[in-house]
Amino acid sequence: MRIIALGTLKAFLSSEPAFADAHEPVMAWHRQVLRADWASPAELKRDIRSASILKDGRAVFNIAGNKYRIVVWINYPYRVVYIRFIGTHRQYDRIDAQTI
Numbered sequence: 001m002r003i004i005a006l007g008t009l010k011a012f013l014s015s016e017p018a019f020a021d022a023h024e025p026v027m028a029w030h031r032q033v034l035r036a037d038w039a040s041p042a043e044l045k046r047d048i049r050s051a052s053i054l055k056d057g058r059a060v061f062n063i064a065g066n067k068y069r070i071v072v073w074i075n076y077p078y079r080v081v082y083i084r085f086i087g088t089h090r091q092y093d094r095i096d097a098q099t100i
Contacts, residue, residue, distance in 0.1 A: 001036045001074075005083040009070075012086045025064035026086070039076055054097055058084075071097045 009030070013023055038044045041053045052060040061070045069092040071085040084100045085092070 001033050001038060002078075002080045003030065003033055003083065004080060006030075008083045009086055019068075022064050022068050022086075025068070026070075029061060029063050029070065033081055037079060038074065039079075041074075041076075044074070056098065058097060060092075060097055071095075071100060 009026055013019055013026060032048070036044070036047060038047070041057075041059070044051055044059060045053060048061065050062050050066075052062075054060065057074050057076065059072050059074060061072070062068070063070060066089075068086060068088055070083065071092070073082045073084055074080070075082070085095060085097070087095075
């Protein structure tokens with residue numbers, strides 16, 4: 001898969017020292033997604049069982065022991081993952097994952 005908007009990840013990781021513990025889990029997620037070849041939400045779910053599949057190509061990944069969430073929009077035919085949001089559960093609760 002190709003990943004778009006890596007700046008979103010970088011901005012999050014550098015935004016606060018408290019998020020330093022997210023660096024390695026984010027990099028592990030990044031490596032896993034780069035190696036993936038998802039043609040459908042079912043294939044994503046098969047590879048990452050903890051992912052939540054939303055409508056319209058959206059997916060939510062829990063990382064770092066379920067401490068942080070990454071929201072993406074996936075264009076399955078083109079194998080592109082667009083990072084829309086990364087944050088804590090509290091930050092996630094303040095957004096609408098379907099529209100961000």
